[in-house]
Every structure is written in structure tokens, then in C-alpha cells.
Amino acid sequence: MIRIPHTARNGDVHLAADDLGGAGGDPLLLIMGLGVSRFFWPDGLVAALIDTGFSVASFDGRDAGGSTRFDDAPAANPVTALWRRRPPAYTAEDMADDTVAVLDALGWRRAHLFGISQGGLVAQRTALRHPARVHTVTSFAAIPSDVRGAAVLRYVRLPFLARLTRMRHPAGRDGDVAAGLALLRAVASPGYPFDEPDARRRVERELDAGLPSGVRDSRAQARQTGATWHGPRLRELRAPILVLHGEQDPLIRPAAGRRIAASVPGARYVELPGTGHDLPREIWPAVVREIRARAG
Numbered sequence: 348m349i350r351i352p353h354t355a356r357n358g359d360v361h362l363a364a365d366d367l368g369g370a371g372g373d374p375l376l377l378i379m380g381l382g383v384s385r386f387f388w389p390d391g392l393v394a395a396l397i398d399t400g401f402s403v404a405s406f407d408g409r410d411a412g413g414s415t416r417f418d419d420a421p422a423a424n425p426v427t428a429l430w431r432r433r434p435p436a437y438t439a440e441d442m443a444d445d446t447v448a449v450l451d452a453l454g455w456r457r458a459h460l461f462g463i464s465q466g467g468l469v470a471q472r473t474a475l476r477h478p479a480r481v482h483t484v485t486s487f488a489a490i491p492s493d494v495r496g497a498a499v500l501r502y503v504r505l506p507f508l509a510r511l512t513r514m515r516h517p518a519g520r521d522g523d524v525a526a527g528l529a530l531l532r533a534v535a536s537p538g539y540p541f542d543e544p545d546a547r548r549r550v551e552r553e554l555d556a557g558l559p560s561g562v563r564d565s566r567a568q569a570r571q572t573g574a575t576w577h578g579p580r581l582r583e584l585r586a587p588i589l590v591l592h593g594e595q596d597p598l599i600r601p602a603a604g605r606r607i608a609a610s611v612p613g614a615r616y617v618e619l620p621g622t623g624h625d626l627p628r629e630i631w632p633a634v635v636r637e638i639r640a641r642a643g
Contacts, residue, residue, distance in 0.1 A: 348367060348368070348390050348393065348394070349368065350365040350366070350367060351365065351366040352364070352365055352366075353365070353366060353404075353449075353452045353453060354452065355406065355445070355448040355449040355451065355452035355453075356448060356452075357441070357444050357445050357447075357448040359415070360409050360414070360415040360441075360445065360448075361414060361415050362406055362407065362408070362409065362414045362415070362445055362448060362449055362452075363385070363406060363407045363412055363413030363414050364385070364404060364405065364406035364407070364449050364452060364453065365385060365404060365405055365406070366402075366403075366404050366453065367393050367397070367403040367404055367405060368393075368397050368402070368403060369396070369397035369400075369401050369402040369403050370402055371402065372397065372400045372401045372402035372403075373400060373401050373402065373459060373482075373642055374401075374402050374404070374450075374453070374455040374457070374458035374459065374482075375396060375401040375402065375403050375404070375458060375459045375460075375461060375638075375642075376404050376405070376406070376446070376449065376450065376453075376455075376458045376459070376460050376461070377393075377403065377404070377405040377406075377461050377462075377466075378405075378406070378408070378446065378460060378461065378462035378463070378466030378467070378469050378470050379405065379407070379408070379411070379462075379463060379465075379466050380462075380463050380464030380465045380466050380467075380488075381464055381465035381568050381571055381572065382410070382411055382465075382561040382562065382564055382565075382567050382568040382571065383411060383412070383553070383561035383562060384407050384411055384412030384413070384553045384556075384558055384561055385405035385406055385407050385412055386412070386549060386552045386553040386556060386558075387549050387550075387553065388405055388549075389545065389549070389626060389628070389631075391545075391628055391631060392626055392628075392631050392634070392635070393405075395631050395632070395635045396635055396638070399635055399638075399639045400639070401459070401638075401639075401642075404449070404453055404455075406445075406446075406449045408442060408445060408465075408466075408469065408571070409437065409441070409442065409445055409571075410436075410567040410570050410571055411561050411567065411571075412553070412558050412561065413556070413558055414445075416567060417436040417437065417567075417570055418566070418567075420436035420570055435570070435573045435574050435575055436570045436573070436574070437570070437574055438574055438575055438576070438577070439469075439472055439574045439575060439576035439577075439578070440472075440476060440576070440577065440578055441574070442469050442472070442571075442574055443469060443472045443473040443475075443476045443477065443578075444476070444477075446460070446469060446470075446473040446477075447473065447477050447480055450480055456480070457479070457480055457481065457482050458480070458481065458482060459481075459482045459483045459484075459485070459638070459642050460473060460474065460481055460483070460484050460485065461485040461487070461638060462484075462485070462486060462487065462489065463487045463488055463489070463626065464487070464488050464489055464598075464599070464624065465489070465571060465572075466489070467485075467486035467487050467488065467489025468486075468489045468490060468492055470484050470485070470486055470489075471484060471486055471489070471491075471492035471581065471584065471588075471607070472492050472576060472578060474584055474585075474586040474588075475492065475578050475579045475581070475583060475584050476578050476579070478585060478586060481586045482586065482587075482642065483586055483587045483588065483589070483641050483642050484584070484586050484587070484588040484589070485588075485589045485590075485591065485637075485638050485641065486588065486589070486590050486591070486604075486607060487591040487592070487626070487634075488591070488592055488593060488596055488598075488599055488604075488624050489599070489603065489604070489607070490502045490503075490599060490603045490607075491581050491603060491606045491607045491610060492576065492581050492584075492607075493576065493579075493580045493581045493610075494606075495575065495576065499572075501602075502599055502600050502602060502603035502606075503598065503599060503600070504597060504598055504599070504600060507533075507597045507598055508598065510533070511530070511533060512565075514526065514529055514530075514533075516529070516563075520554060523550075523554055523560040523562075523563060524547065524550055524551060524554070526560060526562045526563050527546075527549075527550030527553075527560060527562045528543065528546055528547060528550060530562045531546040531549075531550070531625065532546070533597070534597060534598060534623055534624035534625050535623050535625050535627070536593060536595065536621055536622045536623040536625055536627045536629075536630075537595045537621060537623060538595065538620060538621015538622065539621055539622075539627040539628075539629045539630075540627075542627070542628065545628075550562075580610075581607065581610040581611060582610050582611065582612075584610075584611045585612075587613065587641055588607070588608075588611050588613075588614045588615070588641075589614075589615050589617070589637055589638060589641040590604045590605075590607045590608040590614055590615065590616045590617070591604070591617050591619060591634065591637065592604030592605075592616075592617075592618055592619065593618075593619050593621075593622030593623050593624060593625075594618050594619060594620050594621065594622060595621060595622060595623055596622070596623055596624045597623055597624060598623075598624045599624060601618055604616060604618070615637075615641065617633075617637055619633065619634075
């Protein structure tokens with residue numbers, strides 16, 4: 348896949364973005380999950396979206412991939428960051444504004460947004476804060492945008508999260524690869540085979556780009572989860588929204604997706620059988636079909 352790099356700016360924050368192809372199609376911006384980079388999107392899924400008439404781009408949110416990092420800011424871990432009373436490194440509004448900065452850098456006045464996990468949360472909040480810039484939202488495996496602090500934990504499977512935090516791997520590239528594969532295997536879909544060669548390619552190309560392992564950077568993840576939201580309630584979202592959630596998501600309970608859909612007038616909710624907290628190739632046709640139908 349040919350990537351055309353772009354750099355967006357939101358004040359002092361630089362955001363690494365890629366045009367992935369489909370020039371002339373409907374603009375679709377992909378927003379990846381907690382801590383990891385744009386290199387984790389499956390190439391086959393991107394190609395399928397382009398084939399259905401989208402012009403596709405992706406980017407690294409702040410504190411991820413090749414974008415500005417806040418390593419000097421205090422942070423604990425992604426769970427305790429939800430309720431510790433310490434000044435956040437930045438706000439959730441800043442993260443939504445980053446998305447719009449990327450649209451500006453790409454020359455897109457409006458776009459469809461497709462976010463997974465934390466990226467789905469950012470997509471919801473971008474549509475709430477900047478409604479004139481968003482055509483539609485697809486939120487996959489995400490929590491509701493207006494759930495704050497420890498209330499997030501009602502949607503998170505804590506035993507699974509605790510198991511993730513106990514994973515240990517040696518320092519160096521081999522350890523980074525092992526950590527990335529362990530995470531992708533842990534969140535994989537029980538109903539489908541785990542595609543280890545594809546998972547390895549995605550982990551290794553992040554490292555080959557000279558980027559730090561987002562899977563291992565719990566402090567950056569904590570800064571992202573600790574970013575507080577002061578914006579509109581989810582019920583005020585007016586962009587057409589598609590809510591996708593894996594029936595067997597080991598990390599985020601499907602109740603989160605159902606709550607999003609119940610909160611937004613006209614939302615469409617699709618629960619994907621056999622699917623975990625990932626995007627196995629077997630569900631790509633259904634995902635692309637649903638996004639294309641929502642986009643019109």
C-alpha cells in the first residue's frame with residue numbers, strides 16, 4: 348500500500364497522517380485505538396473501503412505513533428488515570444480538535460469518521476464538538492463519549508484488563524514484537540482464526556517506521572484515558588452514527604455499544620457474532636457494507 352505522508356498541526360502539537368488512496372472518493376478518516384499507531388489498520392480492510400468509493404486516510408493521535416508525545420507529563424496507568432485527581436496533560440476536546448486539524452491538512456472540509464476502541468470515542472467527540480466537519484460516524488468497540496471517570500469501569504472487563512497489565516516482555520525489538528503479538532492475540536475474535544502473519548506485519552511496520560511500541564507505553568495510554576471531556580452529551584450528537592461491537596469483545600462489554608446507540612436518535616447498532624476487540628478479515632465485508640450504507 349502506498350502511503351502519502353502529511354503533517355497536521357494543532358497549536359504546538361504535530362500529528363502524523365497518511366493518505367492511503369482512493370483519491371476522488373468520499374473522505375473517510377480512520378482513528379486508531381489507545382496508544383497504538385496508524386500502522387495497525389489492516390491493509391485489506393483499507394483496500395476494501397477504497398474499492399467501495401472512499402478516499403481513505405489515517406493518523407496518529409497525540410501521544411501515539413509519530414505524533415507529538417507528552418513524555419514529561421505525569422502519568423500512572425490507563426486504569427488509575429480515570430479517577431486520580433491530577434491535572435491532565437491535555438483534554439478530550441484537544442483530541443477532537445486534533446482530528447479536525449488532520450482534516451484541514453488533508454484539504455477535507457467534511458469527512459466520514461471510523462474509529463476503533465479509543466478511536467471510536469474520539470470520533471464521537473469530534474462529531475459533537477465539530478458537527479459541521481463530520482458527515483457520519485462509525486464507532487467500533489468503544490465506550491460512550493460522555494461516560495466519565497470511574498464510571499467507565501462499568502463497561503470494561505476488569506479481569507481481562509488486569510491480565511493485560513501483568514504481561515511482561517524483554518526489552519528490545521524482539522520484546523516489542525512479542526508484546527504487540529501478545530496484545531493482538533489477547534483481543535482477537537474467538538469465532539475466527541487468529542491471523543498471526545498479518546498481526547506480525549502490522550506490529551513490525553510500526554517499529555520499522557522508527558516509532559516506539561505503543562503497546563508498551565502505558566504512560567502515554569494513561570495520558571489518553573485521563574483526558575477529560577467537558578463537551579456536549581452524547582444525546583446531542585446529530586451526525587448519522589453506526590455503532591459496531593463484537594459479541595465476544597473481551598475488553599469492552601457490548602453494553603457500551605448498546606448504550607451509544609440508545610443515546611443517539613436514529614443510530615444503527617450492529618453486534619458482530621464471534622467478534623472480539625479487533626477486526627478479523629472475515630468481518631470486513633460486513634463492516635464495509637455497513638459503513639458504505641450509512642455514508643450513502
